[in-house]
Amino acid sequence: MANLVQDIKLIGNEILWFRQLRENGLEAFGRQGIPTAKTEAWKYTKPRNLNTDDFVIEFSLDEKNSCPKVPFDGYCICFSNGIFNPAQTKLPQGVEVLPLIEAVMFNSETRLFLGKLTDVEKYPFAALNSSYMNEGVFIRIDKNVSLKKPLVLINHTTSGNKNLFFNLRNLIVLEEGAEAEFVEYYTYSGDVKSRYFANVVNEVFIGRNSRLNHYKLQNEAFKSDHIALTTVQVKRDGEYNSFCLQKGADIGRNETRVILKEENARTNVDAAYIMNGWATLDTTTDVEHLAPYTYSGQLVKGVVGGDAKGVFQGKIHIAPHAVKTEGRQLHKALLLTDTAEIDCKPELEIFADDVKCSHGAASGELDEEQLFYMQSRGIGREEAKQMLIDAYLDDVVNHIANEKIKSWFKENIQAK
Amino acid sequence: MKIPLLEIEDLYARVGDKEIIKGFNLTINEGEVHAVMGPNGAGKSTLSYVLTGKPGYEIISGSVKFKGKDLLAMSPEERAREGVFLIMQYPVEIPGVPTSTFLKHSVNAVRKHHHLPELDTMEFIKLLREEGKKLGIDNEMLKRPVNVGFSGGEKKRMETFQMSILKPDFAILDEADSGLDIDALKVVADGVNALRNEKRSMLVITHYQRLLNYIVPDFVHVFADGHIVKSGDKNLALELEEKGYAEFVREK
Numbered sequence: 253m254a255n256l257v258q259d260i261k262l263i264g265n266e267i268l269w270f271r272q273l274r275e276n277g278l279e280a281f282g283r284q285g286i287p288t289a290k291t292e293a294w295k296y297t298k299p300r301n302l303n304t305d306d307f308v309i310e311f312s313l314d315e316k317n318s319c320p321k322v323p324f325d326g327y328c329i330c331f332s333n334g335i336f337n338p339a340q341t342k343l344p345q346g347v348e349v350l351p352l353i354e355a356v357m358f359n360s361e362t363r364l365f366l367g368k369l370t371d372v373e374k375y376p377f378a379a380l381n382s383s384y385m386n387e388g389v390f391i392r393i394d395k396n397v398s399l400k401k402p403l404v405l406i407n408h409t410t411s412g413n414k415n416l417f418f419n420l421r422n423l424i425v426l427e428e429g430a431e432a433e434f435v436e437y438y439t440y441s442g443d444v445k446s447r448y449f450a451n452v453v454n455e456v457f458i459g460r461n462s463r464l465n466h467y468k469l470q471n472e473a474f475k476s477d478h479i480a481l482t483t484v485q486v487k488r489d490g491e492y493n494s495f496c497l498q499k500g501a502d503i504g505r506n507e508t509r510v511i512l513k514e515e516n517a518r519t520n521v522d523a524a525y526i527m528n529g530w531a532t533l534d535t536t537t538d539v540e541h542l543a544p545y546t547y548s549g550q551l552v553k554g555v556v557g558g559d560a561k562g563v564f565q566g567k568i569h570i571a572p573h574a575v576k577t578e579g580r581q582l583h584k585a586l587l588l589t590d591t592a593e594i595d596c597k598p599e600l601e602i603f604a605d606d607v608k609c610s611h612g613a614a615s616g617e618l619d620e621e622q623l624f625y626m627q628s629r630g631i632g633r634e635e636a637k638q639m640l641i642d643a644y645l646d647d648v649v650n651h652i653a654n655e656k657i658k659s660w661f662k663e664n665i666q667a668k
Numbered sequence: 669m670k671i672p673l674l675e676i677e678d679l680y681a682r683v684g685d686k687e688i689i690k691g692f693n694l695t696i697n698e699g700e701v702h703a704v705m706g707p708n709g710a711g712k713s714t715l716s717y718v719l720t721g722k723p724g725y726e727i728i729s730g731s732v733k734f735k736g737k738d739l740l741a742m743s744p745e746e747r748a749r750e751g752v753f754l755i756m757q758y759p760v761e762i763p764g765v766p767t768s769t770f771l772k773h774s775v776n777a778v779r780k781h782h783h784l785p786e787l788d789t790m791e792f793i794k795l796l797r798e799e800g801k802k803l804g805i806d807n808e809m810l811k812r813p814v815n816v817g818f819s820g821g822e823k824k825r826m827e828t829f830q831m832s833i834l835k836p837d838f839a840i841l842d843e844a845d846s847g848l849d850i851d852a853l854k855v856v857a858d859g860v861n862a863l864r865n866e867k868r869s870m871l872v873i874t875h876y877q878r879l880l881n882y883i884v885p886d887f888v889h890v891f892a893d894g895h896i897v898k899s900g901d902k903n904l905a906l907e908l909e910e911k912g913y914a915e916f917v918r919e920k
Contacts, residue, residue: 627743628748
């Protein structure tokens with residue numbers, strides 16, 4: 253894998269600082285390698301051994317690949333097989349959306365943000381992503397601009413039988429008082445068994461008194477891998493809310509690290525996962541309260557069937573001076589079969605007094621009494637199960653403020 | 669001519685290792701209301717669950733025919749779609765599922781089985797309004813999750829309401845009066861009586877005679893030790909009220 257990186261003459265290497273970021277990533281990945289069962293942060297989720305799989309990196313856009321639609325109005329940013337597809341909607345004043353490589357070359361601000369939040373020494377896949385940094389998008393929302401429609405990043409994979417490996421790197425900057433919604437949607441078409449590996453890294457800067465609602469739907473092909481890390485920094489009175497639904501991929505990991513950097517910064521990191529077969533879907537969070545009066549809430553709910561495995565690793569860290577902070581965390585999972593598995597690791601590191609902190613974890617099964625009651629009213633057993641699953645995930649989905657996006661997620665929960 | 673709707677023949681059933689229904693025989697013809705009365709622990713509720721196919725209730729031998737078809741071979745939902753309805757003693761709460769959504773799935777599942785088109789939202793709302801008025805089921809109750817936070821009376825009213833919109837051919841009322849005060853009991857009984865006709869049959873399972881003052885049965889059976897030990901008309905219920913079940917329990 254490492255050899256492959258060196259072989260590629262990536263665009264932008266002539267820009268020294270950018271080249272340095274890539275090289276740092278490559279070195280950091282070289283030191284860490286692919287995590288094994290002995291790597292604490294990866295003890296429940298075993299990533300595929302990239303060395304033994306012949307992954308292919310592509311650089312040219314398949315022009316025929318059209319962007320899938322979402323059932324709500326938004327500013328669409330399309331990627332096909334991880335490559336920017338320039339057909340896009342007109343943007344309103346005060347929003348800038350650039351392909352990452354253009355931002356690196358033509359927007360001097362990029363240097364101030366890119367790579368500043370991602371800790372390549374701690375996250376091997378983010379290090380790998382950094383070494384390949386090429387595709388992705390830079391989004392900047394100006395001071396006090398409030399977007400009326402969501403920005404929608406869609407990656408559509410049509411790799412067929414090619415084992416594609418692609419790295420997406422997105423940088424989102426909200427200036428003071430800005431407000432936006434950002435949707436990430438990963439989907440595929442064609443062969444459901446196509447194998448590919450999507451490695452996504454996001455860096456999000458939430459300025460003072462600004463707010464981002466971030467939604468993600470991971471609906472990759474079921475033999476593919478999807479590993480993503482989002483690192484967010486929230487400044488004073490800023491707010492970052494996210495909801496991620498994972499329902500595709502063979503190995504899916506959505507990792508979110510939120511740094512509440514200044515007073516009264518707030519975050520809600522919610523997630524849901526629903527799976528069957530042999531998949532492993534992992535939700536990992538790390539919320540760092542670095543300032544007083546910060547708030548975090550995490551609600552993660554999963555439904556696991558077949559021989560699948562759900563993983564939740566949730567961390568709340570409260571720094572010594574971060575008094576009057578509040579951190580809440582709850583993970584609940586529904587196991588549909590005897591062979592389904594849940595691994596849950598809540599972690600609280602509290603170094604300050606005078607804080608409110610709680611965490612909880614629970615797992616259960618579908619209630620036979622409820623199923624029978626529904627059946628005795630003529631509702632088929634499978635339909636009844638689906639209704640109970642929808643009901644189980646209802647509270648976390650209901651946290652979504654945007655009604656149209658909420659219905660989109662509800663439809664995706666119902667569709668197998 | 670009398671047309672049999674439900675025919676139970678020499679039925680034996682158990683829960684776990686415990687045999688509870690032992691040689692039960694009963695034929696219910698179209699339009700008839702039968703009451704099964706018995707002491708606590710006689711297996712009355714087991715009978716209702718055996719007839720509706722609840723998991724964990726195992727048939728040892730015997731047969732049950734419904735409209736001439738083998739009822740025991742059907743899944744619980746098939747039985748419901750064929751027209752068997754159970755008013756449960758303890759209706760189940762389903763958090764997260766709004767009552768109206770639940771009812772819509774139920775009504776349309778039954779309609780689909782009978783090759784009727786599914787009701788659209790307008791038709792469905794109209795149905796709920798018409799039937800809801802009679803039983804005091806308002807829009808607010810329909811928005812709430814199924815049975816969650818309902819009082820005992822509300823739950824039984826909701827059961828009766830479901831019966832009135834599904835219009836089953838055969839209804840089992842399992843201790844329909846338990847937990848009800850006299851006013852709530854009258855509302856439920858009125859709802860049930862409104863559904864009585866020459867085709868629809870009912871099996872009223874009760875410990876007390878009280879309910880039978882409001883839902884007057886054509887036949888009364890005494891159920892003890894897993895089977896019927898005595899049958900008669902509605903006067904048998906009054907007799908039991910006076911003398912209690914001691915005589916029948918002693919018999920074994």
